[in-house]
Amino acid sequence: MHDLKLIRETPDAFDKGMAGRGLQPQAATILDLDVKRRDAQTRMQVMQSRRNEASKEIGKIKGQGGDATALIEEVQSLKDGLAAAEAEERECAETLQSILESLPNIPFDDVPVGADEDANVEIRRVGTPPEMKEAQQHFEIGEALGQMDFETAVTMSGARFVLLKGQLARLERALACFMLDTHTGANGYTETVPPYLVRDNAMYGTGQLPKFTEDLFHTDEGFWLIPTAEVPMTNIAADRIWEADDLPMRFTAWTPCFRSEAGAAGRDTRGMIRMHQFSKVEMVSITHPDKSVEELERMTDCAEGILKSLGLAFRTVVLSTGDMGFGARKTYDIEVWLPGQEAYREISSCSNCGDFQARRMKARFRTPGEKGTRFVHTLNGSGLAVGRTLIAVLENYRQEDGSVAIPDVLQPYMGGADRIELPNR
RNA sequence: GGAGGGAUGGCAGAGCGGUAAUGCAGCGGAUUGCUAAUCCGUCACGGGAUCAAACUCGUGCGGGGGUUCGAGUCCCCCUCCCUCCGCCA
Numbered sequence: 182m183h184d185l186k187l188i189r190e191t192p193d194a195f196d197k198g199m200a201g202r203g204l205q206p207q208a209a210t211i212l213d214l215d216v217k218r219r220d221a222q223t224r225m226q227v228m229q230s231r232r233n234e235a236s237k238e239i240g241k242i243k244g245q246g247g248d249a250t251a252l253i254e255e256v257q258s259l260k261d262g263l264a265a266a267e268a269e270e271r272e273c274a275e276t277l278q279s280i281l282e283s284l285p286n287i288p289f290d291d292v293p294v295g296a297d298e299d300a301n302v303e304i305r306r307v308g309t310p311p312e313m314k315e316a317q318q319h320f321e322i323g324e325a326l327g328q329m330d331f332e333t334a335v336t337m338s339g340a341r342f343v344l345l346k347g348q349l350a351r352l353e354r355a356l357a358c359f360m361l362d363t364h365t366g367a368n369g370y371t372e373t374v375p376p377y378l379v380r381d382n383a384m385y386g387t388g389q390l391p392k393f394t395e396d397l398f399h400t401d402e403g404f405w406l407i408p409t410a411e412v413p414m415t416n417i418a419a420d421r422i423w424e425a426d427d428l429p430m431r432f433t434a435w436t437p438c439f440r441s442e443a444g445a446a447g448r449d450t451r452g453m454i455r456m457h458q459f460s461k462v463e464m465v466s467i468t469h470p471d472k473s474v475e476e477l478e479r480m481t482d483c484a485e486g487i488l489k490s491l492g493l494a495f496r497t498v499v500l501s502t503g504d505m506g507f508g509a510r511k512t513y514d515i516e517v518w519l520p521g522q523e524a525y526r527e528i529s530s531c532s533n534c535g536d537f538q539a540r541r542m543k544a545r546f547r548t549p550g551e552k553g554t555r556f557v558h559t560l561n562g563s564g565l566a567v568g569r570t571l572i573a574v575l576e577n578y579r580q581e582d583g584s585v586a587i588p589d590v591l592q593p594y595m596g597g598a599d600r601i602e603l604p605n606r
Numbered sequence: 607g608g609a610g611g612g613a614u615g616g617c618a619g620a621g622c623g624g625u626a627a628u629g630c631a632g633c634g635g636a637u638u639g640c641u642a643a644u645c646c647g648u649c650a651c652g653g654g655a656u657c658a659a660a661c662u663c664g665u666g667c668g669g670g671g672g673u674u675c676g677a678g679u680c681c682c683c684c685u686c687c688c689u690c691c692g693c694c695a
Contacts, residue, residue, distance in 0.1 A: 222653055226664045233625080233664090236676040240624040243675090253675045380686095422616055547616080552633045552649080554616085 182540040198287030201502030218273035225266035286537040288502040300501035308494030318521035319572040320452035341457040355594030360462040370433035375413030378404035386542030388508040406439035410463035411561035419542035430467040459568040466560040473558035477533040484529040494518040531562030
């Protein structure tokens, strides 16, 4: 949600932000509506003022047993004009609201301007992709191990689902536990187990609604399945006034995520890169407005730290203005090296949303000694997508004999095992 | 699933057709002074005015309709919360 006052004050900066998103200038339309709305409001208020005054008078006269017929008729005569002004004011306000809530957030000035991912800028590369004689894709490896079963998943759920078994199932759990332990330990996040089903207002708060319903799953009872734990964890701050001392709040959770992938038909159809259901360890920070810029660096560092611990090569890119998500002002994507694809693929996305979500969900804070409240800033980042991390481990740690080595830091979580062997047949 | 109760400012809490009490917290000020007390003001959002204020008008009692000169209050619809019973991990 955008701040109308800000648009009034700096319409050019607003349009520049929208241009970066590939949108036409919006400020003129918005401000025109704003002027119309205020004009209608002013006319409305003049009539309301007269009505209130007369009504008070009527009350007084009637209380004294007098005749107020003339005044009553006057108020009656105001009705049509008042109703018209009210309708106009309301119509403008609703239109304004629907425009403001459907426009994406304004990118920071240091975000590269561009239409799509081609304009993203790589800012660092960490680690070296391993030399491999014959790299395989994760589904080849997983199926050879006999522990990654797409066929069975299809029979019960259709495409974009997978059944993991045995040590691969455990590897998923091991990865998630390792990530959670790292974030709740060294990184200072508070672990949560949030709801996986939420209502409209929560989805509106983080920006999935009203525009992106087609990406979501919905139940007959009116719940939405969370596409990321960002939704329930960010909404922890919703509709409250916090104390400045409460900030920053840092939450993490390991949850399933549900996405319809409506716009992704035909993409990543093989394997478990793009699933309707996947698990992810998410980080959310609720910060003071002055701290969100540095918090994004911190959060990205936390995500990268997991990859470093796992010994996986990756690169970090800044998304261009056209490639960023709806609510973000700046986003870092972390892409892990997948030998089977000979490509870096997204495994984490860390975003600073500024006050965009906070405004939608009325998440505010108060500072002692200051009057009034301000909106908090919200950030979210994957730390990491567990399914894709599992893929990365399989492809990067596959041995020439077909077995898969287990990274050192995961071995305690795998019952001490140091590799996953091919089945004896 | 059945039966009830409720939603009012940051929080607590009155009001039942005639300008939204009061308390606590916060903010501004005054005063006395010793680990704070007392008093006054302020205390949501929006419009107008202003360099900015003072000022002024309006809206706001979960949301939306209706009745009325006038609705927190009466009527209708919806949402959410709570309690009890039933069922259940």
